[in-house]
Amino acid sequence: MEADAVMIMDTLGRQAKAAAKAMRMADSKVKNDALMLAASWIRRESQEIISANVLDMKAADENGLDDAMKDRLLLNGDRIDAMAEGLAQIAALADPVGEIDHLRYRPSGIQVGHMRVPLGVIGIIYESRPNVTADAAGLCLKSGNAAILRGGSEAIHSNRAIAACLRRALVDSGLPQNAVQLVDSTDRALVGALLKSEQYVDVIIPRGGKSLIERVAAESRVPVIKHLDGICHVYIDASAKPAMALNIAVNAKTHRYGVCNAMETLLIHQAVHADVVCAVIQAMLDKGVEVRGCERTRAVCEGMDVKVAADEDWATEYLSPVLSVRIMDSLDAAVDHIAEYSSGHTESIVTENYEAGQRFLREVDSSSVMWNASTRFADGFEYGLGAEIGISTDRLHVRGPVGLEGLTSQKWIVLGNGQVRS
Amino acid sequence: MEADAVMIMDTLGRQAKAAAKAMRMADSKVKNDALMLAASWIRRESQEIISANVLDMKAADENGLDDAMKDRLLLNGDRIDAMAEGLAQIAALADPVGEIDHLRYRPSGIQVGHMRVPLGVIGIIYESRPNVTADAAGLCLKSGNAAILRGGSEAIHSNRAIAACLRRALVDSGLPQNAVQLVDSTDRALVGALLKSEQYVDVIIPRGGKSLIERVAAESRVPVIKHLDGICHVYIDASAKPAMALNIAVNAKTHRYGVCNAMETLLIHQAVHADVVCAVIQAMLDKGVEVRGCERTRAVCEGMDVKVAADEDWATEYLSPVLSVRIMDSLDAAVDHIAEYSSGHTESIVTENYEAGQRFLREVDSSSVMWNASTRFADGFEYGLGAEIGISTDRLHVRGPVGLEGLTSQKWIVLGNGQVRS
Numbered sequence: 079m080e081a082d083a084v085m086i087m088d089t090l091g092r093q094a095k096a097a098a099k100a101m102r103m104a105d106s107k108v109k110n111d112a113l114m115l116a117a118s119w120i121r122r123e124s125q126e127i128i129s130a131n132v133l134d135m136k137a138a139d140e141n142g143l144d145d146a147m148k149d150r151l152l153l154n155g156d157r158i159d160a161m162a163e164g165l166a167q168i169a170a171l172a173d174p175v176g177e178i179d180h181l182r183y184r185p186s187g188i189q190v191g192h193m194r195v196p197l198g199v200i201g202i203i204y205e206s207r208p209n210v211t212a213d214a215a216g217l218c219l220k221s222g223n224a225a226i227l228r229g230g231s232e233a234i235h236s237n238r239a240i241a242a243c244l245r246r247a248l249v250d251s252g253l254p255q256n257a258v259q260l261v262d263s264t265d266r267a268l269v270g271a272l273l274k275s276e277q278y279v280d281v282i283i284p285r286g287g288k289s290l291i292e293r294v295a296a297e298s299r300v301p302v303i304k305h306l307d308g309i310c311h312v313y314i315d316a317s318a319k320p321a322m323a324l325n326i327a328v329n330a331k332t333h334r335y336g337v338c339n340a341m342e343t344l345l346i347h348q349a350v351h352a353d354v355v356c357a358v359i360q361a362m363l364d365k366g367v368e369v370r371g372c373e374r375t376r377a378v379c380e381g382m383d384v385k386v387a388a389d390e391d392w393a394t395e396y397l398s399p400v401l402s403v404r405i406m407d408s409l410d411a412a413v414d415h416i417a418e419y420s421s422g423h424t425e426s427i428v429t430e431n432y433e434a435g436q437r438f439l440r441e442v443d444s445s446s447v448m449w450n451a452s453t454r455f456a457d458g459f460e461y462g463l464g465a466e467i468g469i470s471t472d473r474l475h476v477r478g479p480v481g482l483e484g485l486t487s488q489k490w491i492v493l494g495n496g497q498v499r500s
Numbered sequence: 501m502e503a504d505a506v507m508i509m510d511t512l513g514r515q516a517k518a519a520a521k522a523m524r525m526a527d528s529k530v531k532n533d534a535l536m537l538a539a540s541w542i543r544r545e546s547q548e549i550i551s552a553n554v555l556d557m558k559a560a561d562e563n564g565l566d567d568a569m570k571d572r573l574l575l576n577g578d579r580i581d582a583m584a585e586g587l588a589q590i591a592a593l594a595d596p597v598g599e600i601d602h603l604r605y606r607p608s609g610i611q612v613g614h615m616r617v618p619l620g621v622i623g624i625i626y627e628s629r630p631n632v633t634a635d636a637a638g639l640c641l642k643s644g645n646a647a648i649l650r651g652g653s654e655a656i657h658s659n660r661a662i663a664a665c666l667r668r669a670l671v672d673s674g675l676p677q678n679a680v681q682l683v684d685s686t687d688r689a690l691v692g693a694l695l696k697s698e699q700y701v702d703v704i705i706p707r708g709g710k711s712l713i714e715r716v717a718a719e720s721r722v723p724v725i726k727h728l729d730g731i732c733h734v735y736i737d738a739s740a741k742p743a744m745a746l747n748i749a750v751n752a753k754t755h756r757y758g759v760c761n762a763m764e765t766l767l768i769h770q771a772v773h774a775d776v777v778c779a780v781i782q783a784m785l786d787k788g789v790e791v792r793g794c795e796r797t798r799a800v801c802e803g804m805d806v807k808v809a810a811d812e813d814w815a816t817e818y819l820s821p822v823l824s825v826r827i828m829d830s831l832d833a834a835v836d837h838i839a840e841y842s843s844g845h846t847e848s849i850v851t852e853n854y855e856a857g858q859r860f861l862r863e864v865d866s867s868s869v870m871w872n873a874s875t876r877f878a879d880g881f882e883y884g885l886g887a888e889i890g891i892s893t894d895r896l897h898v899r900g901p902v903g904l905e906g907l908t909s910q911k912w913i914v915l916g917n918g919q920v921r922s
Contacts, residue, residue, distance in 0.1 A: 184884055301896045447911060449915050460606060474896065
């Protein structure tokens with residue numbers, strides 16, 4: 079079994095590497111044609127894709143998957159349309175490959191600069207949502223990489239149907255079909271083999287729940303761009319505008335609950351007026367959010383339904399209508415709290431005070447740090463990346479939302495007219 | 501023993517992480533002061549450092565180290581001066597930390613940009629040369645990181661004396677002395693423990709021979725920026741200027757032999773005139789270089805002392821006065837040869853032909869790709885980085901010479917005036 083997995087992955091890896099060589103040099107136009115063709119194949123084959131998805135949904139019922147998982151798994155006309163539209167949007171983005179920047183003369187007379195180049199072969203390991211098959215493949219294709227896709231076994235039929243559309247589009251546009259390969263088996267040993275394919279695969283991007291990502295990080299011999307949890311904070315400073323603070327806090331918590339850039343803990347400076355604190359908490363309660371406060375919060379909001387926050391609350395990503403609230407002595411205390419409990423995803427300060435805002439931007443060490451804006455903006459589309467393949471909570475290579483540029487690297491180029499070193 | 505190593509490394513890691521927090525926020529001026537102080541401590545303590553080095557040199561004799569290793573190990577007045585001067589040069593570089601770029605408005609009204617931030621804790625594992633202690637610590641300090649230095653056991657006394665100067669300078673300037681820590685033991689288990697300190701260490705940079713780097717890459721749980729061998733190529737195209745081709749080839753091979761950016765294989769287009777081919781080879785022979793040619797090369801240079809190149813020659817990093825030469829049918833064949841045998845370090849084309857040069861720049865996938873310049877320019881100083889901690893042959897995070905910027909990452913910053921997501 080293990081040996082089989084290694085052999086299968088070896089073949090996929092070798093094919094991907096060969097495809098990556100052609101992809102690296104592919105013209106923007108050819109890549110865009112392939113993306114547009116993939117979009118039209120997905121639209122044309124939507125009945126096939128839905129039939130495949132029906133098989134996955136049936137298996138999901140039989141295996142007793144919960145409703146949230148089934149919702150993520152489900153494909154319908156609208157979702158298939160959105161997938162095709164996503165590919166068209168990727169086609170419309172600027173091609174990062176080959177871009178040269180900072181070309182400058184050196185005292186030796188040579189010109190030195192950077193050229194943006196693809197990473198090579200990218201392994202994507204993901205769960206449930208079949209649309210990741212199209213999104214991830216599209217981003218890898220546009221950035222000149224080859225993709226090895228390993229979706230969840232619960233979505234194998236849907237993923238197969240979608241990947242077939244992409245591969246057909248690659249062939250139609252003269253690109254190697256192995257630039258997109260789906261690991262067409264539910265054997266878990268294949269994940270292990272993929273994580274050990276360092277001779278073929280340049281980076282692994284896991285997308286899914288915490289346990290998947292931790293397994294990948296622990297086992298992988300290939301570098302990983304990983305996205306762990308989002309324990310995001312909003313800090314209402316002493317000099318925040320009350321209405322703005324209320325708006326941002328409510329939006330950060332209640333705009334969507336199950337997303338990684340939702341606020342999980344609200345920190346409030348002790349000088350913020352009790353009326354403001356209570357108004358924010360009342361707004362949360364009105365939205366049906368369970369509020370868990372520190373002792374001071376509960377004292378300030380006496381008579382309101384504020385539960386007791388336990389220590390583990392500060393370290394919890396609820397992903398649900400629950401919010402922990404803590405009143406802080408100072409900006410320093412807030413920064414320290416964030417340093418201790420944040421997952422390094424996204425934090426926001428609400429303040430009109432220049433020094434407080436500047437310090438927060440500099441001192442908070444998260445992939446996104448905001449001033450007077452909702453944490454919900456931490457997103458590839460909102461940042462102008464056009465699309466995202468994930469949000470990196472790592473420090474190396476890329477932090478925060480990862481778009482096309484995150485799937486590339488830079489090589490040095492040197493232009494001379496005969497210079498030698500003396 | 502193993503358990504001891506883990507405990508020792510745990511302490512060093514915890515201390516480094518605490519120091520990194522202070523270093524991340526340190527002002528440029530304070531960091532520069534510390535670097536200048538370290539430079540003057542190194543000058544003031546040069547007798548102490550030389551005495552320590554004498555102990556290492558004695559042990560080297562006893563352990564039968566070869567002359568090349570002993571030369572790398574040796575410290576004298578000039579070398580100590582160069583170390584101090586290196587730190588002063590790092591102080592003079594621009595501070596990358598806190599630099600904000602590409603701040604731009606998005607349709608939502610938020611401004612989005614990048615702020616450059618330190619990586620955190622950097623582990624450096626190196627061999628022989630004690631000057632790496634000062635260079636690496638200086639670069640980590642300036643880029644706002646904390647360093648854990650693990651030098652070779654053969655240089656332990658020298659490294660200890662140098663690290664002491666750096667730590668004194670940190671204290672004198674009000675920075676945490678644990679921003680620079682030397683693993684003060686020759687126990688090899690400590691390297692293993694360092695490679696597994698992923699909870700404390702953000703990146704490992706190995707500097708040394710191939711076996712060290714391969715061990716680090718194989719064992720490390722921490723991301724590695726690695727520098728493998730340099731099998732560098734110069735390709736003389738059909739339309740190269742003969743005199744320029746000769747100059748570049750001779751410089752790339754003979755300027756220094758033992759360096760990673762020296763040429764190891766010379767590729768020549770078949771249309772290059774036999775007189776030019778022979779002139780280049782004669783120049784190499786005149787410099788005492790052993791030339792190993794393909795059959796066509798040997799036929800073109802009949803009567804000259806050209807040895808037979810075996811297949812393994814194309815894959816060999818000689819680091820010595822040996823050169824392999826191959827005549828190629830075409831640019832495509834040269835690009836393919838490089839794809840197959842290059843280590844992805846540095847390659848250069850010599851040509852006056854625009855299309856050939858452009859294609860070479862785009863199609864060759866190495867960390868530095870050059871047009872009409874000697875491969876010897878692949879160097880942090882020559883590229884304007886001011887200093888380098890190594891040359892990355894990896895694809896992720898940073899490729900080619902790694903300077904201060906390579907020791908940093910970027911976080912996103914968002915400036916708003918109350919924006920929420922709708």
